[in-house]
Amino acid sequence: xxxxxxxxxxxxxxxxxxxxxxxxxxxxxxxxxxxxxxxxxxxxxxxxxxxxxxxxxxxxxxxxxxxxxxxxxxxxxxxxxxxxxxxxxxxxxxxxxxxxxxxxxxxxxxxxxxxxxxxxxxxxxxxxxxxxxxxxxxxxxxxxxxxxxxxxxxxxxxxxxxxxxxxxxxxxxxxxxxxxxxxxxxxxxxxxxx
Numbered sequence: 373x374x375x376x377x378x379x380x381x382x383x384x385x386x387x388x389x390x391x392x393x394x395x396x397x398x399x400x401x402x403x404x405x406x407x408x409x410x411x412x413x414x415x416x417x418x419x420x421x422x423x424x425x426x427x428x429x430x431x432x433x434x435x436x437x438x439x440x441x442x443x444x445x446x447x448x449x450x451x452x453x454x455x456x457x458x459x460x461x462x463x464x465x466x467x468x469x470x471x472x473x474x475x476x477x478x479x480x481x482x483x484x485x486x487x488x489x490x491x492x493x494x495x496x497x498x499x500x501x502x503x504x505x506x507x508x509x510x511x512x513x514x515x516x517x518x519x520x521x522x523x524x525x526x527x528x529x530x531x532x533x534x535x536x537x538x539x540x541x542x543x544x545x546x547x548x549x550x551x552x553x554x555x556x557x558x559x560x561x562x563x564x565x566x
Contacts, residue, residue: 381566387446388563390439391509395556397436402549404429409542430474437468437484443560444491451494460490477545478517485513488552495559505558508551516548 408425412418418426441464448457464487470480492510495501520540523529529539 383446384450384566385564387443387450388560388566390446390560391443391556391563392560394436394439394443395553395560397432397439398549398553398556401429401432401436402546402553404432405542405545405549409538426474430472433471433474433480434468437464437471437480440484440488440556441465441468443556443563444487447491447495447563451491451498453491453494456490456494460487463487463490477541477548478520481513481517481545481548485511485517485548485552488513492555501562502558505555505562507555509555509559512551512553512555513548515551516544516546518544519547520544 404425408418408422408429411425412422415422441461444457444461444464448461451457453460463483467480467482467484467487470476470483473480489510492506495506496503496510520543523540523543524537526540527537528543529537532538
């Protein structure tokens with residue numbers, strides 16, 4: 373069924389609300405990750421409260437992904453994106469599903485990030501959305517992952533019991549979540565005012 377012209381603004385506003393809520397959830401996930409990390413560093417263990425915070429963070433990640441997908445679905449209709457939009461939605465949906473394995477942020481963030489980038493490029497071509505928000509929205513996830521891989525390659529920080537470099541993953545994830553959150557909130561606010 374084709375969307376009637378008078379229905380389109382409501383769809384766009386709802387998309388904006390979903391994308392703003394996703395941005396808030398990305399920030400919540402970051403806050404929970406920081407809290408779990410600080411508690412683990414303080415106590416020297418990862419159990420009890422730290423595990424609970426990690427599970428809640430995982431719920432925040434999946435919720436943010438679902439809200440992002442919902443926002444992208446409405447945006448796809450508004451931008452009339454066709455196949456590219458469908459590919460972006462599928463990738464973002466897969467990334468959201470992989471968010472259940474929250475520690476594997478390069479996988480879920482990469483899939484979500486590519487999906488978000490596809491929509492961001494369409495917004496940039498359109499030229500109406502705020503450029504800073506569109507770039508942050510489209511490149512935030514992938515930039516954080518690239519920073520993680522670079523810092524991991526350079527072996528920044530000390531190695532943990534798993535053989536990983538937590539400084540690399542913490543900085544990469546923080547950049548990924550913060551940048552994506554700011555971009556989501558900026559793009560969402562723009563959508564709500566259209």
